[in-house]
Amino acid sequence: MGMRTVVAVAEGPVTRLGQVVLAGEVVDDEPIMPSTLRVMDQYVLSVVLEGEGTYRDAEGRKERLLPGAHTIVPPGVPHWYGTDPGRRWTELFVVFTGPLFDSVAELSGLTVAGPRYPRPVPSIEALRSVLRTPPRSQRAAEHQLFALVDWLHDAADSGGAPDGSAPDLSPEVAQGVSRLSDDLTGSVDLKAVAAESGLTYDTFRRRFTAEVGQTPSAFRSVRRLQAAATLLRLTDMTHREIARTLGFADEFHFSRRFRAHFGMPPRAYRAS
Known part of the structure; x- marks a missing residue:
């Protein structure tokens, strides 16, 4: 079996701007997901780095997730994503919440659920750098939230196919x-x-x-x-x-x- 590695924080500090609730990386493993649609009270970002999977939601949307898929799920949206049974992938994910994200949700692409394929691909190493070190103070936690917003804004600005589908590459x-x-x-x-x-x-x-x-x-x-x-x-x-x-x-x-x-x-x- 592969190895599930958490690279960031769980239950980060609660600040007046919000919170990174959970972040981590599934490395060459089968993600642990419920079998039915789930509803989160927070925003979810999942980036598939290797392997394939599927996204579906209560609106009947069902799409394959290919490497490079950036899946956003706003709070309150019934959804499911993961690999086929017994299959593995490498996925970077972060669960976050708060008024800072609510205020920039439309500009940062957080209002529409589902996968998209931004081009050029925003830097995964930059996102890892934002999430890698647990904040040691309220101020550091707020800086982390601003950094995450900045990364999300860059990802939303980077384009991709108009319908959010995978770009036309072989x-x-x-x-x-x-x-x-x-x-x-x-x-x-x-x-x-x-x-x-x-x-x-x-x-x-x-x-x-x-x-x-x-x-x-x-x-x-x-x-x-x-x-x-x-x-x-x-x-x-x-x-x-x-x-x-x-x-x-x-x-x-x-x-x-x-x-x-x-x-x-x-x-x-x-x-x-």
Whole structure:
């Protein structure tokens, strides 16, 4: 069997803005879900990283969940999601509540239940960074809630198909997009990603560029810089720590690349 790993907090501090009630990650395992539709008093976000499953609700909606599916369920909506019996997936999830989220629900895509496939895929590492450390004070807990709202807003702004369905990518390219979006350390071998998709590198590069609009290398570079921007906004990580986390040679290399892409150095971006 796989391993169920909780990477964040359970019953985080209650603040005037709200609360992260539960967050964690199911790693290559069958999720523990009731067999019938359930109703939550809080918002739920589930992101499928690997594997497949199904979402259904009381309105008769039933959809397959593929890698990259971001499922939102508002409070009070009867729903069910999970894998087929005996099947596994890797899923990052967070349950949250409070007036802060209610106030931005429409702007942040929290009012409509069901899966969607944002493009470009918002940084999963940034979301993990927000959830990984349990807050040690009320102020830290409020900062965490603001950071989660910021991430949700980025995810809502990132687009995708108009009806929220999976983008029109071939399975091989979709797998490559997922792999390059989730591994932003810079150490991933593009030829290995192509091989995992069952294609030669030249074929993978040609099809990836045609379907995504960028070469695999350019896509990975932009995603790393977008993740760096998110970490600058959402965390107090130093430039050196961000550079190390995202696989840049050092903070000076990171700063040069960041400025070339965003038109300002990381320090100015963080202060803006």
